[in-house]
Amino acid sequence: MAGEASKTAYARAQQVLVGGVNSPVRAFRAVGGTPYFAAYGEGPYLFDIDGNRYIDYLMSWGPLIWGHAHPEIVRAVAETAAKGTSFGVPTELETEMAETICRLVPSVEKVRMVNSGTEATMSAIRLARAATGRQYIVKCVGCYHGHADSFLVKAGSGVAALGLPDSPGVPQSTAERTLTVPYNDEAAMRGLFAERGAEIAAVIVEPVAGNMGCVRPLPGYLEAVRSITKEQGALLIFDEVITGFRLGLGGAQERFGVKADLTTFGKVIGAGLPVGAYGGRRDLMQMIAPEGPVYQGGTLSGNPLAMAAGLTSLRMLEEAAKRGIYEQMETYGRRLVDTFCDLGRKYGIPTTGDAIGGMFGLFFHDGPVVDFATASESDQPLYARFFHGMLAEGVAFAPAQLESGFMSCVHSESEIEQTLLAMERVMAGLGR
Numbered sequence: 001m002a003g004e005a006s007k008t009a010y011a012r013a014q015q016v017l018v019g020g021v022n023s024p025v026r027a028f029r030a031v032g033g034t035p036y037f038a039a040y041g042e043g044p045y046l047f048d049i050d051g052n053r054y055i056d057y058l059m060s061w062g063p064l065i066w067g068h069a070h071p072e073i074v075r076a077v078a079e080t081a082a083k084g085t086s087f088g089v090p091t092e093l094e095t096e097m098a099e100t101i102c103r104l105v106p107s108v109e110k111v112r113m114v115n116s117g118t119e120a121t122m123s124a125i126r127l128a129r130a131a132t133g134r135q136y137i138v139k140c141v142g143c144y145h146g147h148a149d150s151f152l153v154k155a156g157s158g159v160a161a162l163g164l165p166d167s168p169g170v171p172q173s174t175a176e177r178t179l180t181v182p183y184n185d186e187a188a189m190r191g192l193f194a195e196r197g198a199e200i201a202a203v204i205v206e207p208v209a210g211n212m213g214c215v216r217p218l219p220g221y222l223e224a225v226r227s228i229t230k231e232q233g234a235l236l237i238f239d240e241v242i243t244g245f246r247l248g249l250g251g252a253q254e255r256f257g258v259k260a261d262l263t264t265f266g267k268v269i270g271a272g273l274p275v276g277a278y279g280g281r282r283d284l285m286q287m288i289a290p291e292g293p294v295y296q297g298g299t300l301s302g303n304p305l306a307m308a309a310g311l312t313s314l315r316m317l318e319e320a321a322k323r324g325i326y327e328q329m330e331t332y333g334r335r336l337v338d339t340f341c342d343l344g345r346k347y348g349i350p351t352t353g354d355a356i357g358g359m360f361g362l363f364f365h366d367g368p369v370v371d372f373a374t375a376s377e378s379d380q381p382l383y384a385r386f387f388h389g390m391l392a393e394g395v396a397f398a399p400a401q402l403e404s405g406f407m408s409c410v411h412s413e414s415e416i417e418q419t420l421l422a423m424e425r426v427m428a429g430l431g432r
């Protein structure tokens with residue numbers, strides 16, 4: 001339960017901020033209660049303004065792969081800020097960031113930096129439409145690609161958590177140009193393309209879905225989507241805003257050996273500062289202004305503070321990957337999932353889950369969970385009780401069932417052990 005200071009802060013915030021927050025899911029509507037207000041973070045821990053300490057698996061919804069306030073990232077930001085916060089002319093930091101992304105993600109030959117994941121995905125589909133001369137895009141039910149009009153159609157994450165079907169304010173003519181299929185359903189994708197293939201500019205997909213919980217692609221699914229799009233002259237856009245540099249240095253594309261035409265990034269590449277990027281095949285990216293006619297710009301795009309933080313994070317990841325940091329994160333995630341499932345069996349509670357790279361998911365469902373329909377069958381009131389129980393034990397998971405958990409490079413054996421012990425106590429309470 002949130003303490004008095006958080007309750008007072010929330011009441012004050014609600015007077016002037018919509019719902020007291022700047023992003024809907026922070027209002028805890030999916031789990032009830034009052035959000036805790038952050039005071040500061042340190043490594044794997046977040047401290048709230050009531051003085052509570054939480055082992056943090058929210059990690060700012062994914063960007064903090066190095067945990068809170070990593071000294072090297074803080075130093076890079078401070079040193080960069082001392083020289084100026086934005087210039088409106090190019091900096092070498094931006095080139096260095098683009099070189100790093102191109103080196104680590106082989107399908108990306110050229111990059112454009114933006115300020116959020118939403119900007120990245122909306123720009124990528126504009127480019128896809130321009131490149132193909134087609135109007136329609138395909139997304140999967142329950143995948144979340146940010147809050148641009150085209151994506152608020154059967155979206156996951158906060159949209160799903162609030163139970164909003166589609167958002168008012170999205171023109172019907174825009175929503176109509178977004179076609180949806182269930183995630184992991186190759187036959188549905190083939191069927192849609194058989195019917196409308198000539199009109200489809202692109203398929204955009206989270207290669208591992210992270211906004212309906214954590215749901216990995218079935219064997220062969222990404223390969224099938226790759227070959228269908230290629231055969232039909234549509235582009236494949238991998239939305240790696242979550243998975244980029246989190247599943248491994250080369251993201252989901254490296255892990256599954258499937259190359260996208262365009263890829264969107266965010267989160268980890270900014271290490272907690274506002275950032276996004278999209279990139280891909282050189283011939284496509286050359287259509288963006290000023291090389292080509294597709295307009296997209298931004299006053300703060302490639303911001304030096306975000307570049308410095310992100311570059312430091314990526315450099316450290318390259319080093320840490322050599323000593324198996326991605327395997328370590330996956331092993332820790334797997335231990336959380338396995339214990340959660342064991343406890344479910346012990347106490348007669350339906351449980352399943354998955355862990356891959358630095359992301360994981362826990363479902364109150366017998367499994368398997370393969371798409372949004374099955375994810376939605378998960379017992380959300382039970383998740384809310386689990387969430388609050390864990391919070392009272394000093395462990396913070398996402399304040400909604402249909403979200404991923406995020407491991408960081410600074411979670412250690414000690415935090416995992418504490419989490420497992422807390423989970424045992426909370427699940428015992430739920431089983432009664």
Ligand code: PLP
Binds near residue numbers: 119121239
């Ligand atoms: N794409 C995916 C897969 C995401 O998870 C998100 C945000 O959670 C976005 C896009 C949008 O990114 P942002 O919130 O930075 O606009």
